[in-house]
Amino acid sequence: MAAASQPPERVLLLALRSCVRPRVSLVGSGCCQCPLGAKRYLLTENIVKLKEFQHKKVVIANSLPGTKEIYFRNLEEKLTQNNLILKEELKTLLHLCNSRDDMQLAKHVIYRYHTENRNVSLGEYKFGPLFMRLCYELDLEEAALELIRDQHLRGFFSDCTSFNILMDMLFLKGKYESALEVVIEMKNQDVKFSKETYDLAFAVCYKLNSRESLKVCTTLREEALIKGEVLSRRASCFAVALALNQNQVAKAKSIFSQIMKPESVTCINLNILIHLHSNMLETLMTILKDAAEGNLSSFVKRREFSEEVLASVKEKVQDVPSLRARFDEIYGKLHITGQVTMHTVDAMLCHTPRDTKSHVELLNKRPVSRQTYQPLSQSLLTE
Numbered sequence: 001m002a003a004a005s006q007p008p009e010r011v012l013l014l015a016l017r018s019c020v021r022p023r024v025s026l027v028g029s030g031c032c033q034c035p036l037g038a039k040r041y042l043l044t045e046n047i048v049k050l051k052e053f054q055h056k057k058v059v060i061a062n063s064l065p066g067t068k069e070i071y072f073r074n075l076e077e078k079l080t081q082n083n084l085i086l087k088e089e090l091k092t093l094l095h096l097c098n099s100r101d102d103m104q105l106a107k108h109v110i111y112r113y114h115t116e117n118r119n120v121s122l123g124e125y126k127f128g129p130l131f132m133r134l135c136y137e138l139d140l141e142e143a144a145l146e147l148i149r150d151q152h153l154r155g156f157f158s159d160c161t162s163f164n165i166l167m168d169m170l171f172l173k174g175k176y177e178s179a180l181e182v183v184i185e186m187k188n189q190d191v192k193f194s195k196e197t198y199d200l201a202f203a204v205c206y207k208l209n210s211r212e213s214l215k216v217c218t219t220l221r222e223e224a225l226i227k228g229e230v231l232s233r234r235a236s237c238f239a240v241a242l243a244l245n246q247n248q249v250a251k252a253k254s255i256f257s258q259i260m261k262p263e264s265v266t267c268i269n270l271n272i273l274i275h276l277h278s279n280m281l282e283t284l285m286t287i288l289k290d291a292a293e294g295n296l297s298s299f300v301k302r303r304e305f306s307e308e309v310l311a312s313v314k315e316k317v318q319d320v321p322s323l324r325a326r327f328d329e330i331y332g333k334l335h336i337t338g339q340v341t342m343h344t345v346d347a348m349l350c351h352t353p354r355d356t357k358s359h360v361e362l363l364n365k366r367p368v369s370r371q372t373y374q375p376l377s378q379s380l381l382t383e
Contacts, residue, residue, distance in 0.1 A: 042203055043168045043196060044353050047161065053095075053133040060095040068096050072105055085113045087125055094130050103140060106131075107147065114156045128162030132169070141169045145178055149185055160186070160194045167200040171207070179204045180216070195232050198224060202238035203350065206245075214246045221255075233259055237266050237349055240274070249277045265341070266348040269309045273345070276309075276316055284313065285326055292333040305334060308344045 045051060064071060075093060078085060090113050097106050110131070117124065135144040144166050148157050157163065163186050170179035183201050186193065193201075198220065205217035217239050224231055236259045243252035253274055259267060275284040291303045310331060317323040334340050 042171055042200055042350065042352070043164060047196060048133065048136065048165055048168065049129075050133055050136055053130070054137065057095045060092055064092075064096075071096065072102070075105065075109060079108055079112060084116060085109055087113075087117075090127065091125070091130070094127070094134055097134055097138070100138065100140065103134075103138065103143060106134075107143075110147070110156065111152065114153055118155055126159050126162075128157040128159055129165060131157075132162050132165040136165060136169050141166065141173060141175065141178075144169065145181065148182065154189060157189075158191065160191055160197055163191060164194065164196050164200060167197075167204065171200065171204060174207075176204050176207045180208070180213075183220075193224070193229070195230070195235075198229070198231055198235045199238070202235045202242070206238040206242040206349070209242065209245050211246060214242055214248065214251075217242055218251070233261070233264065233267070234349075234353070237264075237270060240270050241345065241349060244270070244273055244277055247277075249274065253278070265304050266345065268303050269306050269345050269348065272305065272309050272313065276313055281317060281320070281323055285323060285330065288313075288327075288330045288334070291339060292330050292337060302337060302339050304339050304341045306345055306348070307340055307342050310334070310340065 061068065071092070075085075075089065077083075078089075090109055093106055093109055097103055110127070113127075131147070132144055135141060147153055148162065148166060163182050167179045167182045170176070170182065179200070183197075183204070185191075186197065201220055202217055205213040205220075221231065221235075221239055236255055240252045240256050240259075243249070243255060252270075256262065256267075256270060256274060262268075262271065272284060272287065275281070275287070288305070291305070294302075314324075314327060314331070317327050
């Protein structure tokens, strides 16, 4: 009753903190107890921008007037003499760092720069994502976590992208509890969550696979819906999978029922698992039969089922002779029609999403006339 009288934000923070205590063990999760795996990027390249960052590093290193060593030495002298650190100097420094030793100087410069500019951040260049990309490249997720939690740097990491990249980095390394600490920091620092933040937070909760992480996931989801946030289908799938892992079938069904357009291969397999856990075997067999025997056009993609999921169904129907025979027949047809995939549900959930922004930019890009160098539509009108 005491928790019910507390503000929602307080309840959420308590739930988050309970989830990252040392007593919580990391559980290899997957909807059918598949081994710990699928350590993939959860963010798209147009958010992480690691390739773009690495390309710019080469450009800046090649355009440097002197050597990297001279540039570093000059910055060290500036620190010693308590001289002002300029924005472009810090940008260049972060693009020149190639080792852990280089990062020591970068950290000192960041502290000095933030001390000098903490009150003029409005409209200023955001260094947080740049620093996180550098940490991503150098495998320095622990150093990144240390700085993002440092009280003296409050405001330096003011954007959700910095936190998202760090969470992605920690997820990739299997450091799920640390990733959840990043969520706590976002709450403490009043950083607004993006769609990707919820994706990452739910993925972390799914990987932790505990009663506490389900509570965090549920609380975050409810908070998002109250605020009118639109959660992605992917985030909802993580929540469904976690609920199933924790044998909360009713919760899984409720969340799944609210997914818009549940036609993805992940949703199709989660739906099978929901029916399986609900003992709705007759309906489940009908779904599989319709998928195997449906007269679809060659242009329509057939539904795919995970071998892992089908193996769970097979195990469930072993003791029911009539269902076992029907399943074996359907299972054979699914294989013949190429509708069985070796991807586990865990792998489906944790794949790297495709970039969409780049395609939109290409569609919106206005072709330029080679003769007038004006937008092609304008050039044609004048001609």
